Amino acid sequence: MGERPKDTRAAGTAAIELVGIAKRFVSKRGTVTAVERVDLTIGEGEFFSLLGPSGCGKTTTLRMIGGFEEPTQGQILLYGNDVVGVPPNRRDVNMVFQSYALFPHMSVFDNVAFGLERKGVQKAEARTRVGEMLDLVQLDGKADRRPKELSGGQQQRVALARALVNRPRALLLDEPLAALDLKLRQAMQLELKRIQREVGITFIFVTHDQNEALTMSDRLVVMNAGRIEQLGAPREVYERPRTRFVAGFIGTSNLLTGTVRSLDGGTAVLDTGADESIVVPGAAEAGAAVGSPLDVTVRPEKIVLSAQRPDAGRCAVRGRVTEVVYLGTSTQYAVTALDGSELLVFLQNAADSDDIANRNDDVWLSWRAEHCLPLGEPLSGASGPVDVTKDPSLVAAS
Numbered sequence: 001m002g003e004r005p006k007d008t009r010a011a012g013t014a015a016i017e018l019v020g021i022a023k024r025f026v027s028k029r030g031t032v033t034a035v036e037r038v039d040l041t042i043g044e045g046e047f048f049s050l051l052g053p054s055g056c057g058k059t060t061t062l063r064m065i066g067g068f069e070e071p072t073q074g075q076i077l078l079y080g081n082d083v084v085g086v087p088p089n090r091r092d093v094n095m096v097f098q099s100y101a102l103f104p105h106m107s108v109f110d111n112v113a114f115g116l117e118r119k120g121v122q123k124a125e126a127r128t129r130v131g132e133m134l135d136l137v138q139l140d141g142k143a144d145r146r147p148k149e150l151s152g153g154q155q156q157r158v159a160l161a162r163a164l165v166n167r168p169r170a171l172l173l174d175e176p177l178a179a180l181d182l183k184l185r186q187a188m189q190l191e192l193k194r195i196q197r198e199v200g201i202t203f204i205f206v207t208h209d210q211n212e213a214l215t216m217s218d219r220l221v222v223m224n225a226g227r228i229e230q231l232g233a234p235r236e237v238y239e240r241p242r243t244r245f246v247a248g249f250i251g252t253s254n255l256l257t258g259t260v261r262s263l264d265g266g267t268a269v270l271d272t273g274a275d276e277s278i279v280v281p282g283a284a285e286a287g288a289a290v291g292s293p294l295d296v297t298v299r300p301e302k303i304v305l306s307a308q309r310p311d312a313g314r315c316a317v318r319g320r321v322t323e324v325v326y327l328g329t330s331t332q333y334a335v336t337a338l339d340g341s342e343l344l345v346f347l348q349n350a351a352d353s354d355d356i357a358n359r360n361d362d363v364w365l366s367w368r369a370e371h372c373l374p375l376g377e378p379l380s381g382a383s384g385p386v387d388v389t390k391d392p393s394l395v396a397a398s
């Protein structure tokens with residue numbers, strides 16, 4: 001391994017850098033690759049999420065940052081220092097587990113004070129610091145209660161206070177809201193954001209809930225099978241999914257496949273086999289080649305339905321409506337295109353809109369070319385080197 005390129009750091013101080021991290025668990029039953037390869041730079045003060053389906057390696061990645069697991073390969077830098085081999089309590093990070101792990105026989109106060117006592121912090125100072133933390137998580141009146149006398153959300157706040165009282169530089173949170181019901185969960189999402197703003201430290205947040213990741217994060221990675229599929233700000237990842245997996249995992253996506261008929265200045269014209277053509281800007285960058293198949297995606301809310309052929313400037317395909325579902329503020333139309341693709345369209349129910357189409361109607365679906373996104377290979381992974389020119393926050397181990 002040579003030197004890491006210097007121009008690939010996230011802006012500002014890097015709090016955490018993962019360089020070519022991999023983790024394999026070896027047992028009598030065989031080898032499990034939990035993390036295939038992860039390269040990542042997380043900035044100081046960021047709210048950063050690891051998002052992905054069950055088993056994709058989120059917890060393993062977080063546990064390696066926290067020091068509860070050692071990587072099989074790669075480097076972990078916390079504030080520039082290589083911490084591989086350094087035990088969890090000597091790293092400047094704290095972890096909040098899904099199962100709170102509070103001491104049931106201790107009061108809220110003692111639960112929060114526990115770590116400070118073990119560190120030998122003076123009683124008076126500990127008292128002040130615990131008080132501040134209970135204030136921060138809005139549990140100041142509940143210091144004497146036992147955990148079982150608290151709601152799930154309140155217990156989660158105690159777990160947070162207990163981690164934050166140690167003044168870590170980064171907090172690692174593994175699905176901390178998973179046990180809460182939807183309403184409480186949403187309230188705690190806002191709480192967590194407020195707390196992170198107030199304490200100003202880096203939060204690394206693990207979730208398999210896309211809404212949670214999209215609403216809370218400054219940036220996030222989408223993980224799949226131990227690899228990073230995409231990294232970016234929530235809007236970027238939602239608006240410009242770069243792989244088939246991300247398009248399918250985040251929000252609802254329509255997938256279309258065609259053959260590249262021509263490539264001009266990076267823009268492809270795609271044959272869908274139904275005497276229609278689809279224009280795909282940015283296709284060359286996604287690896288499109290003339291004569292080869294290319295997957296593209298269009299979000300359901302970017303598509304317009306019409307009975308007549310739309311303006312020549314729009315990309316359009318024909319199809320037949322197979323389902324109309326009224327959803328209150330919007331209506332969802334399922335359409336089978338001439339080439340057999342199933343497409344979904346969401347249309348807002350505006351004050352002046354009548355029924356746009358009914359079941360079995362023949363319709364045109366159209367969209368602006370810029371809303372048709374080419375899908376390619378994941379940025380990082382075993383399949384090839386990371387292209388750092390495309391994403392400055394990914395660090396290539398060269």
Ligand SMILES: Nc1ncnc2c1ncn2[C@@H]1O[C@H](COP(=O)(O)OP(=O)(O)OP(=O)(O)O)[C@@H](O)[C@H]1O
Nearest residue numbers: 025032033034053054055056057058059060061208
């Ligand atoms: N100690 C271990 N020994 C063997 N295999 C493990 C171990 N820990 C995790 N794995 C395997 O590694 C893979 C990744 O696990 P991990 O817990 O990181 O997933 P996750 O993304 O956190 O999933 P979830 O959303 O279900 O919590 C899984 O296939 C899991 O079975």
Ligand SMILES: [Mg+2]
Nearest residue numbers: 058059060174
């Ligand atoms: Mg997990």
